[in-house]
Amino acid sequence: DQQVKQNSPSLSVQEGRISILNCDYTNSMFDYFLWYKKYPAEGPTFLISISSIKDKNEDGRFTVFLNKSAKHLSLHIVPSQPGDSAVYFCAASRAGANNLFFGTGTRLTVIP
Amino acid sequence: GAGVSQTPSNKVTEKGKYVELRCDPISGHTALYWYRQSLGQGPEFLIYFQGTGAADDSGLPNDRFFAVRPEGSVSTLKIQRTERGDSAVYLCASSSQGVYGYTFGSGTRLTVV
Numbered sequence: 001d002q003q004v005k006q007n008s009p010s011l012s013v014q015e016g017r018i019s020i021l022n023c024d025y026t027n028s029m030f031d032y033f034l035w036y037k038k039y040p041a042e043g044p045t046f047l048i049s050i051s052s053i054k055d056k057n058e059d060g061r062f063t064v065f066l067n068k069s070a071k072h073l074s075l076h077i078v079p080s081q082p083g084d085s086a087v088y089f090c091a092a093s094r095a096g097a098n099n100l101f102f103g104t105g106t107r108l109t110v111i112p
Numbered sequence: 113g114a115g116v117s118q119t120p121s122n123k124v125t126e127k128g129k130y131v132e133l134r135c136d137p138i139s140g141h142t143a144l145y146w147y148r149q150s151l152g153q154g155p156e157f158l159i160y161f162q163g164t165g166a167a168d169d170s171g172l173p174n175d176r177f178f179a180v181r182p183e184g185s186v187s188t189l190k191i192q193r194t195e196r197g198d199s200a201v202y203l204c205a206s207s208s209q210g211v212y213g214y215t216f217g218s219g220t221r222l223t224v225v
Contacts, residue, residue, distance in 0.1 A: 004154070032211060043116070043203055043216030044155065089154050093211045098143065098168060100211055102154030 003027045004092050006103035014111050019077040021106050023090030030092040035075045038087045080110045116217035118204050124223045125194055133189040133220045137206030144187050146179055147203040155203055194224045
C-alpha cells in the first residue's frame with residue numbers, strides 16, 4: 001500500500017524554466033513532508049520540508065506547496081539548472097513517528 | 113566522521129548465504145535508521161535505533177533480517193539465508209533531530225545471485 005505517490009517517473013525541463021514535481025499522499029495523519037534529491041551512487045540529501053500547518057515554504061530557488069484538502073504537494077524549482085538533474089523523492093511522516101514514507105521518485109533532467 | 117559511512121558499497125552474494133552490512137553514523141547522532149530501496153521504488157523503512165536499542169523494527173520483512181547497534185554507534189544489518197528478492201540498495205541514516213534531520217549514507221548495493 002503506497003501511502004506516498006509520485007505518478008511522474010520522469011520530467012524534462014529546459015534550463016532556466018520552472019520544474020514542477022508533484023506528490024500525492026493518502027494518509028491524513030501525515031503532518032510533515034520533505035523533498036530529497038538523489039544523485040547516482042549517493043544517498044538521498046535533504047532539500048526542503050514543510051509542516052502541515054503551512055501551505056508554502058520557500059528556500060532560494062526551491063518552493064514547496066502543500067494542499068492538505070487535496071492531499072497533494074509540489075516542489076517548484078525556478079530557474080532550473082543542469083545541476084538540478086537528479087531523482088527527487090517526496091517523503092512524509094506522522095506526528096511523533098521516526099520513520100519516513102517515501103514516494104517512488106521522479107527523475108528530473110534539466111536540458112542546457 | 114563528516115558523514116554517514118556504509119560498507120561495503122557493493123556486495124554480491126549467493127542465494128542462501130549470510131551477509132552483514134555496516135553503518136557508521138555521524139558522531140553524536142543517537143538515532144540511526146535502516147531503509148531498503150528496491151529497483152524503481154523509494155526507500156522503505158526497516159528499523160530505527162535510539163541509542164543501543166531498536167525502538168522500532170516494524171519494517172523488517174521477516175525473521176531473516178536482524179540489526180544490532182551494541183555500543184550506540186556503529187550498526188550492522190544482518191541477513192540470513194539471502195534470497196534473490198533481497199537484492200536492493202540498503203541505506204543507513206543517522207539523525208540528532210529525528211525525521212527533521214536525517215543524513216543518509218551512500219548505501220550498500222546488495223545483489224543476490
